[in-house]
Amino acid sequence: MENKTKEQRELMIPESRPEVRKVDGEPTKIIGYAVRWDQLSHPIFGMFQEKFQRGAFTEALQNPDVYASWQHDSREVLGRTPGTLQLFEDDLGLRYEIQPPSWADKHVETIERGDVRGSSFIFRSVKEEWDETGDMAIRSVTKAELFEVSPVTTPAYPQSSVGIRSAEDTFQARPQPDAHNDEAEKRSAAMLQLQMRRKKLDL
Numbered sequence: 001m002e003n004k005t006k007e008q009r010e011l012m013i014p015e016s017r018p019e020v021r022k023v024d025g026e027p028t029k030i031i032g033y034a035v036r037w038d039q040l041s042h043p044i045f046g047m048f049q050e051k052f053q054r055g056a057f058t059e060a061l062q063n064p065d066v067y068a069s070w071q072h073d074s075r076e077v078l079g080r081t082p083g084t085l086q087l088f089e090d091d092l093g094l095r096y097e098i099q100p101p102s103w104a105d106k107h108v109e110t111i112e113r114g115d116v117r118g119s120s121f122i123f124r125s126v127k128e129e130w131d132e133t134g135d136m137a138i139r140s141v142t143k144a145e146l147f148e149v150s151p152v153t154t155p156a157y158p159q160s161s162v163g164i165r166s167a168e169d170t171f172q173a174r175p176q177p178d179a180h181n182d183e184a185e186k187r188s189a190a191m192l193q194l195q196m197r198r199k200k201l202d203l
Contacts, residue, residue, distance in 0.1 A: 005124065005169045010152060011036065012118040018151045020112045027099045028108060030078065034121035034149045035094035040138070045167040048137040056144050057094055061087050064146065068098045070107050072120060072150045078104055087146070096149045111151060122148040130174045139174070
């Protein structure tokens with residue numbers, strides 16, 4: 001199943017924090033993980049959890065046009081494929097390596113000091129699977145397009161109406177469960193609560 005909506009996710013766990021690598025005679029690099037394979041996310045606005053299967057970006061990386069920015073600010077581009085941004089799928093996840101420009105030294109320092117601890121990425125799901133047998137639906141992304149990676153301080157919109165709308169679009173686009181199923185009734189109730197929450201944020 002393909003989702004037409006661009007989505008943004010953040011990894012704020014210690015194992016995925018960006019780091020700076022300096023080797024004599026080589027350019028400084030910012031290295032981090034945008035995705036960790038099969039790692040279940042925290043609940044996304046109370047609707048579903050999410051994970052990415054290994055190889056989800058294999059096809060997208062064959063001829064990528066992806067850029068890296070600072071805090072998702074398109075005015076501060078740190079690198080771009082091919083060349084100053086490299087992307088790899090390894091055993092752990094989707095790794096990025098950025099060769100930042102000299103004006104970004106101030107940003108490099110904040111990563112070295114540990115002030116910036118997260119990685120974020122913007123993607124579009126191309127194929128996905130849903131499991132609604134548990135207490136909360138789980139979305140497994142098996143194939144995705146990648147548009148941007150970014151070192152970030154905090155999640156971009158943890159409680160905003162923009163984030164809620166994106167999650168709603170994703171959740172509503174999934175294959176619909178049996179209308180007579182108890183789980184379906186639970187989902188409907190959750191969606192109603194979320195819509196009320198969104199209205200409050202829009203006020």
